[in-house]
Amino acid sequence: MSTDLPVAPASAAVAAITAPESVPAGNPTGTVPRTLSEQSALGGHASRVQRVGRSLPFDDPRHLQAHHWLVDEAWLLDAQAYEDWLDLITEDVHYLMPVRVTTALGAGYDTARGMAHFDEDKYSLSRRVARFLTEHAWTEDPPSRLRHHLSNVRTFQADAPDHLVVESATLLFRNRGDVREGSFVSAGREDLLRLVDGRWKLARRVIMVDDSVMRMQNLAIFL
Amino acid sequence: MTDQTGVIGDVRRGMIPAHVYNDREIFELEKERVFSRAWVFVGHESEIAQPGDYVVRRVLEDSFIVTRDEQGEIRAHFNMCLHRGMQVCRAEVGNASHFRCPYHGWSYRNDGRIVGLPFHKDAYGGEAGFKRKGQRLLPAPNLATYNGMIFLSMDPDAPPLEEFLGDFRFYLDYYTKQSASGIELRGPQRWRVKANWKIGAENFAGDMYHTPQTHTSVVEIGLFREPKAEKRKDGATYWAGAGGGTTYKLPEGDLDERLRYVGYPQEMIERMKEQWSDDQLRVIGDDGFMISAASVYPNLSFVHNWPRVAESDDVLPFVSIRQWQPISEDETEVLSWFAVDAEAPEEFKALSYKAYLMCFGSTGMFEQDDVENWVSLTNTAAGSMARRLLLNSRMGILEDDRPVVPPLGPDAFHGPGEARTGYSEYNQRALLNHWADDLEKPPSKAATLEVGGPGEGAQDAAGRTSANADQISLPAGEAVAQA
Ligand code: FES
Ligand SMILES: [Fe+2]
Numbered sequence: 001m002s003t004d005l006p007v008a009p010a011s012a013a014v015a016a017i018t019a020p021e022s023v024p025a026g027n028p029t030g031t032v033p034r035t036l037s038e039q040s041a042l043g044g045h046a047s048r049v050q051r052v053g054r055s056l057p058f059d060d061p062r063h064l065q066a067h068h069w070l071v072d073e074a075w076l077l078d079a080q081a082y083e084d085w086l087d088l089i090t091e092d093v094h095y096l097m098p099v100r101v102t103t104a105l106g107a108g109y110d111t112a113r114g115m116a117h118f119d120e121d122k123y124s125l126s127r128r129v130a131r132f133l134t135e136h137a138w139t140e141d142p143p144s145r146l147r148h149h150l151s152n153v154r155t156f157q158a159d160a161p162d163h164l165v166v167e168s169a170t171l172l173f174r175n176r177g178d179v180r181e182g183s184f185v186s187a188g189r190e191d192l193l194r195l196v197d198g199r200w201k202l203a204r205r206v207i208m209v210d211d212s213v214m215r216m217q218n219l220a221i222f223l
Numbered sequence: 224m225t226d227q228t229g230v231i232g233d234v235r236r237g238m239i240p241a242h243v244y245n246d247r248e249i250f251e252l253e254k255e256r257v258f259s260r261a262w263v264f265v266g267h268e269s270e271i272a273q274p275g276d277y278v279v280r281r282v283l284e285d286s287f288i289v290t291r292d293e294q295g296e297i298r299a300h301f302n303m304c305l306h307r308g309m310q311v312c313r314a315e316v317g318n319a320s321h322f323r324c325p326y327h328g329w330s331y332r333n334d335g336r337i338v339g340l341p342f343h344k345d346a347y348g349g350e351a352g353f354k355r356k357g358q359r360l361l362p363a364p365n366l367a368t369y370n371g372m373i374f375l376s377m378d379p380d381a382p383p384l385e386e387f388l389g390d391f392r393f394y395l396d397y398y399t400k401q402s403a404s405g406i407e408l409r410g411p412q413r414w415r416v417k418a419n420w421k422i423g424a425e426n427f428a429g430d431m432y433h434t435p436q437t438h439t440s441v442v443e444i445g446l447f448r449e450p451k452a453e454k455r456k457d458g459a460t461y462w463a464g465a466g467g468g469t470t471y472k473l474p475e476g477d478l479d480e481r482l483r484y485v486g487y488p489q490e491m492i493e494r495m496k497e498q499w500s501d502d503q504l505r506v507i508g509d510d511g512f513m514i515s516a517a518s519v520y521p522n523l524s525f526v527h528n529w530p531r532v533a534e535s536d537d538v539l540p541f542v543s544i545r546q547w548q549p550i551s552e553d554e555t556e557v558l559s560w561f562a563v564d565a566e567a568p569e570e571f572k573a574l575s576y577k578a579y580l581m582c583f584g585s586t587g588m589f590e591q592d593d594v595e596n597w598v599s600l601t602n603t604a605a606g607s608m609a610r611r612l613l614l615n616s617r618m619g620i621l622e623d624d625r626p627v628v629p630p631l632g633p634d635a636f637h638g639p640g641e642a643r644t645g646y647s648e649y650n651q652r653a654l655l656n657h658w659a660d661d662l663e664k665p666p667s668k669a670a671t672l673e674v675g676g677p678g679e680g681a682q683d684a685a686g687r688t689s690a691n692a693d694q695i696s697l698p699a700g701e702a703v704a705q706a
Contacts (some may be wrong), residue, residue: 080336097586099412101315101317103314104314112410118580119580124580127444134443136439137591138592140590212413217587
């Protein structure tokens, strides 16, 4: 039934997250670094599981589970419930947010080489979370008002069992105090979810932010 | 424009009119008198390592293509087409042998010479109407490098860069010359903060006093073991030439032990010993001081720190270079690079980068709290009450200007300039005194360039005639940046 439905073509945005080339494809051996996670300076430990095929139908239970997971996560991030959020993350996570650069159309890359905003493992994420839990993380005291708007979710099968690849768009609105206007971060994300003891956990996330110059005073947030 | 003599006088005695951190007229004056003459950092040679590599960087509103030409020479071209002023290069990074203007198609070699002018004969009557020969993109009035760091000055008569930097060069080597190969730079991360540019420059220059308070949280989570209040006041603060900075006092030990204490592997230490002068080594080995943050007037800063990067007691040092690029009186674009010695082992480079990301830059846990302070300060400085308030920036001096703590003697501190331990705002005052010097000095009028006119060829802003370029037609098949 659902296989007859028109499916979204592989778009440039998809390719941007997974590889500079036009078609996202698995590269499990990692002999030639193709994905941004592989190319990053600190992504050596990351899972290389990749998507397979086209996006799953929206009534596929796997898509429903992945979408549900992302919506729950967005609420946790809005509430800054970062300990609960850390529980949703695998021990081998790679959490990457490259620095975007403006390049000529034919340049073949649009991220800075060897530099990211986030290039995190579980340890560095845990330190960031631990800092917010101290009473002295002044940048979030008083806390920001946060809203992660989530959309454009689509789910893919992966080339390993108990994994899904999920793409989404996120628009974060952050407002502090009463003097300045709020600020936005818009990004596309590609997540690798892994089933661990019956729960989906985040094993890899690549965040393609849409700003080359961030318009936010700092990234004391997660996307 | 309002007479700022009062402001300058107050600043010189260490009393800062609070509105200087958010004042349109002051900012206009800074554009005219600070950034029109100072040497401003725009990048590092390692960012444009190959012929044709370029980055586009700004000095205030002026966009420059900073590129390495086919001869390997580093150049900075004003990013404006000589025809009708279109921005020639709209990418921020890339590699190109030529730049072609997207508007009418004039094209330029990466050394700036014009090579292609469509319908030159039909449109201008050839050389008789428009002297193509000798025309090139307007070069930055002044360009110089030190340790591979590229600086521009808008003043063709600026003093030589080395003279401008003066004795600060001694300290610059710790950040940028840890081996004969120097540093490689990655980044920058760029973000805009609603804060005045001077606040970051002052903070990095000498604000050891904020560390125990602002950065409590990073000590509490075990990331950093140093910024305890009593540790910071034991460090020396120095000012020399165009810049100054803070240091930490290291535990007892010899040179090697002290460099290992902050996480340098022995092979890097050996290269430092070859590279640095006896006095540079003595500051660490004998005096026991390790560089931390620093600023060079007007808006370039450095930081060197050594956090934990994993569940272990080991620490890893990193260096960051950053520029506080003014956008307006209440907005700054921060450009923050990670710098690492080019000869460092790959594993060190990776972990040092991790240390940088955790501590500084757009996501850094130190930087997050710094920026919060600076944005709030700038907001509060906007109104009329801030005009009634003279902030006390006299820490470290008594009412009669005598020092609270005398400077360190030559046996206690082997670096140039003046250094002392204890809390003080000597460096913030030194930076703002440079600022006051510039604000007092009227600008000189820049020469103009006439494009293809009846005069004797093109002149740059210095009034110097540019070198004659041969007429070359655009070779087919070569890479041309259309960006
Ligand atoms: S503006 Fe006409 S060619 Fe550039
Ligand atoms: Fe700080």
